[in-house]
Amino acid sequence: xxxxxxxxxxxxxxxxxxxxxxxxxxxxxxxxxxxxxxxxxxxxxxxxxxxxxxxxxxxxxxxxxxxxxxxxxxxxxxxxxxxxxxxxxxxxxxxxxxxxxxx
Numbered sequence: 001x002x003x004x005x006x007x008x009x010x011x012x013x014x015x016x017x018x019x020x021x022x023x024x025x026x027x028x029x030x031x032x033x034x035x036x037x038x039x040x041x042x043x044x045x046x047x048x049x050x051x052x053x054x055x056x057x058x059x060x061x062x063x064x065x066x067x068x069x070x071x072x073x074x075x076x077x078x079x080x081x082x083x084x085x086x087x088x089x090x091x092x093x094x095x096x097x098x099x100x101x102x103x
Contacts, residue, residue: 003100009044013096017041021069023050025090027083028059036066037089044096052088059083064090 017039024031037051050064061083066075075092 003102004098009096009098012098013041013044013046016094016096017046017048019068019074020048020066022067023048023090024065024067024073025050025052025057026062026064027052027057029062032057046094046096048092048094050090050092052083052090054085054087057083057088058085061088064092066092 020036022036023034025034034050034052034056036048038049040047040049048066052061059082061079061081063079064077065073067073075094077090077092079090081088
């Protein structure tokens with residue numbers, strides 16, 4: 001019999017997902033705040049999407065950071081993308097794994 005039940009995984013996934021408030025994106029060396037565009041929850045997987053439209057950011061995208069309500073960095077994705085006048089979708093994917101020791 002499994003110690004960890006699916007409901008615990010779902011509650012943990014949802015709580016983790018709720019921690020992310022927005023994103024800070026480094027555009028041309030300056031941090032700009034962007035909202036979470038979309039979130040998908042599937043099984044034990046969370047995907048957070050940040051969308052930069054054709055007007056918001058143009059130039060060199062160096063990183064994107066998911067932050068909480070206090071501005072604490074929770075996840076950082078480093079990149080080196082030259083963004084022109086088309087949109088850019090940045091995805092952060094998390095897969096939740098929880099283990100229990102029956103000992």
